[in-house]
Amino acid sequence: MSVAKVAALNYYPVKGLAGIPVDSAEVGPTGLLNDRLFMLVEPDGTFLSQRKLPAMATLQAAVNGGTLRLSGPNDPELEVDIRYDGKRRDVSLFGKWFGQGVVQDPAADAWFTERLGVPAALVRVTPEHERPGWGAHRGFTGYGDAHALMITSQSSLDGLNARILEHGGNPIPMNRFRPNIVIAGWPDAHTEDSVLRMTAGTVEIGYSARGIRCAVPTVDQSTGTKSGPEPTRTLATYRREPTYGGGVSFGIKAAVLTPGTITVGDPLTVHEWIPPNTDPAPATRTP
Structure with a gap:
């Protein structure tokens, strides 16, 4: 058996x-450790996903200690420091959950925006994030x-x-x-x-x-x-x-x-x- x-x-x-x-x-x-603690959002804070942008599947982000290493096919890698707290912005999921995210390095925003062809900003959950x-x-x-x-x-x-x-x-x-x-x-x-x-x-x-x-x-x-x-x-x-x-x-x-x-x-x-x-x-x- x-x-x-x-x-x-x-x-x-x-x-x-x-x-x-x-x-x-x-x-x-x-x-799992570090699973879906970051998210890409549109200018109004709405999350971005493969439903709308299937090319997201080819981009990878890996947590490396206190940094996030971004990579894609035939793209130069970018490594940015993770911001665990600081400036925040409103974000939402499916128009049902509304919360906040910690704004990350603008260099990461530019990297994603260039590759996805739409304005994209990277955020991370806040230290007090608690979502049932x-x-x-x-x-x-x-x-x-x-x-x-x-x-x-x-x-x-x-x-x-x-x-x-x-x-x-x-x-x-x-x-x-x-x-x-x-x-x-x-x-x-x-x-x-x-x-x-x-x-x-x-x-x-x-x-x-x-x-x-x-x-x-x-x-x-x-x-x-x-x-x-x-x-x-x-x-x-x-x-x-x-x-x-x-x-x-x-x-x-x-x-x-x-x-x-x-x-x-x-x-x-x-x-x-x-x-x-x-x-x-x-x-x-x-x-």
């Missing part, structure tokens, strides 16, 4: 940019959409790709779903949907809600171009979620119940399962 284990870990320092794979990570209340999520376990998040962790499984991707091939399409890589944690070893696709509480390494994780997918999975993360209609077309044939407004799901959103350390290869222990054909999240969903 196969044992479920952590197959991959990724963090995304700047919301919407390329992910950074790691072998091990400290995990705090808002997720929602769902069966609420938890907290930085500038994530609404939760600390995005969790997927290899069996779910294998099942999806089998269906895509049946439809005459090409299989897609896991990075289309931008997960923080990828789990291997479950024989059945979408087993993650049924896990209410689990532990990996010293981190206890609680299910928040199904991962309802937007248009970002149709973006080729290596080229920063839309290559749809997959996987959305195929997901729509078997992963519609009526209790989430009819969106399609892949993976789960989760909260950090007990912070700690997680490492690739760590076995996964499930402490509590969600009863079959039930989902505790929709009743808690915010408008």
Whole structure:
């Protein structure tokens, strides 16, 4: 019998940019260390994402001590000091969450603006930032959409790709779903949907809600171009979620119940399962 284990870990320092794979990570209340603590915003403070600018996928930001190193394909790197506090500006996500961000180095703003072709400013969460999520376990998040962790499984991707091939399409890589944690070893696709509480390494994780997918999975993360209609077309044939407004799901959103350390290869222990054909999240969903 196969044992479920952590197959991959990724963090995304700047919301919407390329992910950074790691072998091990400290995990705090808002997720993997440095995950989505930075964000790019328009002049009015509205966040920028791959939904509008798929080219963001080709840009990378890596935290290096007290600096942020920016890079892109065939671009000179730029390293700027991280400003943990100081001048602030109003920012927003989806027109539902409104808060503040610490203004970062103007050189970073110019670097992103030149590469994305639109005015872009980089901000970081404030020291007092405390933003709750929602769902069966609420938890907290930085500038994530609404939760600390995005969790997927290899069996779910294998099942999806089998269906895509049946439809005459090409299989897609896991990075289309931008997960923080990828789990291997479950024989059945979408087993993650049924896990209410689990532990990996010293981190206890609680299910928040199904991962309802937007248009970002149709973006080729290596080229920063839309290559749809997959996987959305195929997901729509078997992963519609009526209790989430009819969106399609892949993976789960989760909260950090007990912070700690997680490492690739760590076995996964499930402490509590969600009863079959039930989902505790929709009743808690915010408008």
